[in-house]
Amino acid sequence: MIRLPLALFFSAVLFSSGVYGVLARRNAVMVLMSIELMLNAVNVNLIAFSQRLHDVTGQVFALFVIAVAAAEVGIGLAIVILIYRNRETINVDEVNLLKW
């Protein structure tokens, strides 16, 4: 039985790594993977609290998140591929079309 604080701590580390990855990495694939990390950090939290509170709702949400994350990665990678095709790069610094 893993104790709750441990699980939370693990989740926080995981999330922070994700945030770091999203904000700092230049490679779009890495950014997507970091987002994946953040989502899974949330999943860890949901499972942990579900266990602790004997409420199955958390697990259901976790399954949802996994599904959404899969979809997100799918679309995200597709976008990345398109960007690569158009611009020969997947460096997010160079993709600033949303600029004013």
Next chain:
Amino acid sequence: MSGWDKSAISIATFLPLVGAFVIAFMPRDRERLIRGLGILFTGAALAVAIAIAIGFDYGGSGLQFEVSARWIDVIGARYHVGVDGISLPLYLLTFVLSFLCAIYTWRFVPNPGRTKAFLALQLLLETGMAGTFIAFDLVLFFIFWELVLVPMYFLIGIWGSANREYAAIKFFLYTLFGSVFMLLGFLGMYFRSNIGGAHTFDVIQLQQFAASGGFTQGFQVVVFAAIFLGFAIKVPMWPFHTWLPDAHTEAPTVGSVLLAGVLLKMGTYGFVRIALPMLPYAAQKYAPWIGLLAAIAIVYAALACLAQKDLKRLIAFSSVGHMGFVMLAIATLTPIGIDAAIFGMVAHGIITGMLFFCVGSIYDRYHTRQIVDLGGGLMQKLPYLGGVFAFVAIASLGLPGLAGFWGEVMALLSAFSPASSLNTGLFRGYMVAGGVGTILTAGYFLWMLQRVNMGTLPDKWREAALPDVLAVEWVSWVPLLVATVALGVFPRFLFGVTNEAVTALMHLFGG
């Protein structure tokens, strides 16, 4: 009520509008077709109008061919039209003059051409003028009244002579200035009226409401002033006349003809139809002042005519004097006076319209309107044109046996014994002024004839190939010349039409 009775005057009134649209969609280069269509539509409208005149019951005093349909429910404005003995002569005059102008346009289109627009505007003008005389709802009246301004503005502004833009703007703004006050007056009456708890714009209802003492005296005095301003500018009464010489001088010939022939009558008609019967108390209060302005106008305009160097301007000023007689007659508030006023309006429309035709044709030949430049001898060079011009000028100075006489004489007669509520001595003073005015009128017309028609032809014109009266001119003039004689010899043609309606109106007025 057959369908004809219901629709006849609407057909006649709006037929020119339809014509204007049809002409607007014609190809620009089909000149003959366009001019022919102008004659066709004005002619068709005239035919309907004549049919109305034939079907008119001359014994009755009420509205005929009346239609009252829902129109703008929110403010209770209705499409209420009809003719009675007062409006019929003016209504008919509108169609006759418009038709003759369209015929005249067959040959004479002023610079810069653009026949299509010229005729379309002329037709639009016709609808506006005709509508004014049949509207029995103040909103409708006002719309027709304003509808006239726009085409006339363009007729002067585009086809006028040198100073046309100034004249057009002056005409438009001056008249608009007056009609704003008039509209305020209308609104005032609307909100004060109370027909079974509702407000109304209906002329007949307002007349009856006023006759039953619906409007307080103070209210009448204020509203009359506002309405007076609108009508007086249109007439135009002295001292509001200054737009007229400019507008007339600059306007193209048919513009002048319609301006003098019909537009000015809208003002006097307004007095008879709206101002007097709806505001009887104020009418009596203002009548001496209106009479005074009219008397001044008669003498003043005659004097001003003596000073004119431009032929057309001279004729324009003479209009001010003639309308002075009409206003003097109206100011007497007697049946004779109102009858005389309507006679004067029609006679002036025919005669002065004809004078403007003549001046237009003279200008067409000589390309100058300056009396000095013409230099006399018109009768030598162009005997028929000179003869017609002399005839019309003599008609205009009020020769008995011709149309101009009866309006003038009956106006003076009515001023001799005005309504009992008015100061007789004062009006007799006005009458004397009017009498002096007729002498001066004779003076300036005869002097004009001496300088233009008589004498020997200056050398510069001797060799010029100037055509005398053309066929198209005869066609458009003869009806007016015949009418001048006919109305002079048989004034009954007109007095017989107006008398019943005027008497009824004056009963309403309590006079």
Next chain:
Amino acid sequence: MVAAAEAALSNPGFLRYTWVIALLPLVSATLILFFGKRTPGKGPIYGILALAAGFVMSVAVLWHFVTGGAPYSSSVTWFEVGTFRLELGQYVDGLTAVMVTMVTAISLCIHVYSIGYMQGDKRYTWFFVVLSLFTGAMLNVVVTDNLFQLLVGWEIMGICSYLLIGHWWEEHANSSAAIKAFITTKTGDIPFLFGIFTLVFATGFATTNIQQIGEMASRGEVSTVLLTAGALLLFGGSIGKSAQFPLHVWLPDAMAGPTPVSAQIHAATMVAAGVYLVARTFSVFVHANPIALHVVAAIGGVTLVIAALLALVQDDIKKVLAYSTISQLAYMMAALGLGEAGYAAGMFHLFTHAFFKALLFLAAGSVIHAVHSNNMSEMGGLRKPMPRTFWTYLIGSLALAGVPPLSGFFSKDELIHAAYKAHDYPIMITLLAGAVITAFYTTRMVMLTFFGDYRGHGHPHESPAVMTGPLAALAGATVVVGFLGFAPTKAPFLDWVFFEHPEAAEVSVLVVGLSILVAGTGILVAYALYRRYRERDPLTALGPVYSLLEHKYYLDDIYWKGIVLPIRDKASAFANWTSQVILDGVVNGAARVARALSGLVNGFDRNVLDGAVNGVAQTAGFTGGLLRYIQSGNVQRYAAFLFTGVVILAIVFTRF
């Protein structure tokens, strides 16, 4: 046969058609206007036929009264204004009958004469149009029974005189004379019009019928004040039309027209209308305050003398006749001014004068036609080359001078007799004085024209028969018509024309003697003075008086410089100036003020109101400009903001 005709004529049913006499010339005028140029002879035939027919009818009408018939009147409604009804009607009594006969007869002569006189004129046909119209208008005045219809004819005559006087309008002087005639008579017409109003008003708008007004006046149903005012105002019209002082100035100038026109104006129509008006409305004058008749008499007396004096100094033969016309009309006015006593005499003089004055004018026209000048200084000795003209002219002159047994003598004698009978000695003396002067200037005129040696150019010759024929006819009439008023022949004229009841013809030896004496004196003195022609007129010896007469009492100058020019040049310029500068100045000023105001408003609008609005926009823009730097397009930077925001929100939510 004769009896049958007599029966038909004495039947008043015939009088029903008197109006046709007045209509015929109007019809002929229309016919000449439209068909004249296509008619052989170019048109006058219509007028002549109409007048001939009219003359025959007139004689028939007159016959009715010669045989003692009663007056006839009828009318139809012309039109109605309010409750006021105007009528077209006729009133036929002895006066009407005499007048229509006279007018048609003389006008007929003038028409025939004009064929010769106007031959070759540029506007030959047009001349006859107006001449016919003129006659028709006059007949209308004569025949009508009401004031408004009379006014119509009256003013149409005015315009006809304008057209005919200005017939040769190429000359500025002629057209000016035409205008002068029209405006001057119009000046009289306005009081006339107001007089009609006054009388109609006095009857309470019940009628315009002259006879009915007269009857109401005689029954005392009309206020005397109104009657007097009406009478005086009506007389204003007569002053203008009959060229009485002070509106007589147009008549001499009217000589600018062709000579037949002068005859037409002076004898048959126009000027006769003024006198006729007073006679026709005589009951108004009689029943008004006596002052009305006194005014008529006074104007007549004054005009009589001053016009006769002016005739003394004229060189233009037509102007002598013109002033003599004024003077003779004044005789009639003065006689009417005597009241009932002078009525028949005045009308008789109107009647006889028409014949001999028409004769004189036409004969003078014949002279002018021959010598191509109006000036007597260029005539002289014409009795030999123009015998027919001379004899007819002499008959007319002697009639004018009042030599028995010509018509002028009888009528003038009756006038003097009337004044004598009325015991109005001032008028009587004036009439006698006028008779002396008349005889004098007439003789002078005849002497200068027909006696002595010819002083003009070319060789004068007798006029064609078409001109001398009418002269002979009129000369015959001049001799004959006087006997209508000859007492020993029972003066039939007095049975035809009378006011209210016929007068008996009387003869006073004193008056007859005086008449002959004054006429004889005038003739003899003039004969003595002008027997031999002198370059300088003997009358110049009068010095300042002559100069005064030569300048027509300076009346023309006073009117021209005192009234016409100030109005034509000064007052009109003033009116135009006020219109252009003051009234229009106000309008244009208002426009300028409006534009100035709009400029102000525009400035306020741009700087203040718009300033505020634009200020807001600018602020927003500026702020946005700052903020836009945040939007780098860098997804990671956006994400950083997002997380920062989340963190801040987390802190906020947990702390507060």
